[in-house]
Amino acid sequence: MKLEGTMKIGPEGHLWIGGCDTVALARRFGTPLFVYDEAYLRARIRAFHDAFATTGLRYEVAYAAKAFCALAMCQLVQEEGCALDVVSGGELYTALAAGFPPERIHMHGNNKTMAEIEYGIESGIGAFVVDNFTELEMVEEAAHRLGRTVDVLLRVAPGVEAHTHEFISTGQQDSKFGFDRATGQARQAMARVRELNHLRCIGLHAHIGSQIFETEGFIAAIERMAEVYEEGVRMGLPLAVLNVGGGFGIRYTDEDDPLPIRQYVEAIAGAVKSAFTARGLAIPAVWVEPGRSIAGPAGITLYTVGTQKVIPGVRNYVAVDGGMTDNPRYALYGAKYEAVLANRAHEAADEVWTVAGKCCESGDILIRDARLAPPRPGDILAVFGTGAYNYAMISHYNRIPHAAVVFVRDGKTALVVERETWADVARFDRPLRYEAEGETAAVGGAIR
Numbered sequence: 001m002k003l004e005g006t007m008k009i010g011p012e013g014h015l016w017i018g019g020c021d022t023v024a025l026a027r028r029f030g031t032p033l034f035v036y037d038e039a040y041l042r043a044r045i046r047a048f049h050d051a052f053a054t055t056g057l058r059y060e061v062a063y064a065a066k067a068f069c070a071l072a073m074c075q076l077v078q079e080e081g082c083a084l085d086v087v088s089g090g091e092l093y094t095a096l097a098a099g100f101p102p103e104r105i106h107m108h109g110n111n112k113t114m115a116e117i118e119y120g121i122e123s124g125i126g127a128f129v130v131d132n133f134t135e136l137e138m139v140e141e142a143a144h145r146l147g148r149t150v151d152v153l154l155r156v157a158p159g160v161e162a163h164t165h166e167f168i169s170t171g172q173q174d175s176k177f178g179f180d181r182a183t184g185q186a187r188q189a190m191a192r193v194r195e196l197n198h199l200r201c202i203g204l205h206a207h208i209g210s211q212i213f214e215t216e217g218f219i220a221a222i223e224r225m226a227e228v229y230e231e232g233v234r235m236g237l238p239l240a241v242l243n244v245g246g247g248f249g250i251r252y253t254d255e256d257d258p259l260p261i262r263q264y265v266e267a268i269a270g271a272v273k274s275a276f277t278a279r280g281l282a283i284p285a286v287w288v289e290p291g292r293s294i295a296g297p298a299g300i301t302l303y304t305v306g307t308q309k310v311i312p313g314v315r316n317y318v319a320v321d322g323g324m325t326d327n328p329r330y331a332l333y334g335a336k337y338e339a340v341l342a343n344r345a346h347e348a349a350d351e352v353w354t355v356a357g358k359c360c361e362s363g364d365i366l367i368r369d370a371r372l373a374p375p376r377p378g379d380i381l382a383v384f385g386t387g388a389y390n391y392a393m394i395s396h397y398n399r400i401p402h403a404a405v406v407f408v409r410d411g412k413t414a415l416v417v418e419r420e421t422w423a424d425v426a427r428f429d430r431p432l433r434y435e436a437e438g439e440t441a442a443v444g445g446a447i448r
């Protein structure tokens with residue numbers, strides 16, 4: 001167990017975070033509960049700014065909202081000088097509701113709907129990251145119809161294999177994302193965007209994957225992107241931005257050995273400077289889109305321990321009151337986590353227990369073979385490093401209500417997402433009743 005940010009173990013043996021006793025938090029807000037260490041969130045963002053400040057580059061740190069999107073998080077990242085990467089109308093809606101300046105938002109997505117494109121244009125977002133030829137025409141058509149000129153970046157699949165789980169690797173050629181570089185699609189897209197009257201291609205984008213522990217992949221991608229960029233400049237595109245995506249790895253367990261943020265940024269800056277200088281190109285503004293590396297280590301999840309099943313010689317199971325609904329990452333990627341009994345954090349973790357959830361699914365595991373002190377019903381279990389892609393991927397499987405989210409700072413708490421009730425889970429259900437002839441029910445595809 002490695003305590004990050006403001007986490008510590010108090011004299012009574014409880015886990016503390018943000019100056020708050022996690023046992024008291026669990027009692028007050030219930031469990032499962034996501035708890036974010038606000039000071040640490042801010043510190044992680046500042047690490048990106050501090051690192052970029054020494055490079056002399058023009059840059060943008062666009063927080064990838066997909067990692068954890070909520071009003072309070074959008075407010076916080078704005079206060080810390082971030083831009084924002086959104087991938088859906090829902091994320092854009094949340095950001096705008098939080099008062100995020102639209103011109104500092106850019107929108108991703110490999111299948112943006114026309115409704116999302118129109119919403120983005122009408123809201124005045126800074127740029128679309130166009131993913132494919134279909135979308136190129138859709139954005140042009142919408143911009144034409146709405147009488148606007150829209151800034152776009154083209155997402156390129158650079159053909160770089162990131163060393164990470166296949167499901168979260170995105171820069172390889174065989175990917176649903178982006179214009180393929182190797183087969184000339186990126187060049188064709190640049191040629192096409194030049195012909196479109198309502199689009200201004202201000203940059204190129206590549207994101208090679210997530211949870212990456214080395215810099216080689218970024219450097220290789222930047223070298224390839226510089227080549228594409230040069231072609232774009234020769235075609236006369238007003239390119240000024242190279243967005244190299246996110247993907248900076250974090251520590252979940254001892255097996256993970258992430259680089260300091262500074263080291264990723266220095267490698268990226270160095271690669272951009274040398275690749276662009278070598279080609280006689282002006283150095284572009286560099287954008288990054290970190291999600292996990294900002295939100296992940298600053299969040300923990302608190303659960304209440306429930307039942308146990310000990311199978312002698314096979315395995316010890318202990319179940320908690322959440323599971324794959326609030327953290328599907330073991331089920332999806334075989335992800336690993338560390339945990340501690342938060343009410344007895346000073347006790348030796350000398351037993352091995354597999355922490356299961358409460359869903360009707362054998363794969364509903366949070367941690368396989370966790371090292372814990374002997375768990376008892378009513379204990380509070382804290383799982384570390386759950387700030388990214390946990391609440392963000394929450395589900396209603398088994399009609400389990402969504403957990404609450406609280407921010408903590410200097411002994412104070414802010415409930416930023418309320419816990420759902422059983423009634424909330426069922427609130428959009430309607431009894432089975434067919435429409436009478438001529439009756440028009442108030443339903444449809446509208447989501448705005």
Ligand SMILES: Cc1ncc(COP(=O)(O)O)c(C=O)c1O
Pocket residue numbers: 064067085108170207209210211245246247248289290291292293388
């Ligand atoms: C385009 C894009 N940008 C940024 C991110 C954020 O990645 P991470 O959370 O690993 O920093 C992702 C997710 O992998 C992504 O697909």
Ligand SMILES: N[C@@H](CCCC[NH3+])C(=O)O
Pocket residue numbers: 066168170210211329388389
């Ligand atoms: N959801 C993934 C990351 C996806 C990144 C988005 N492209 C995870 O939990 O690791």
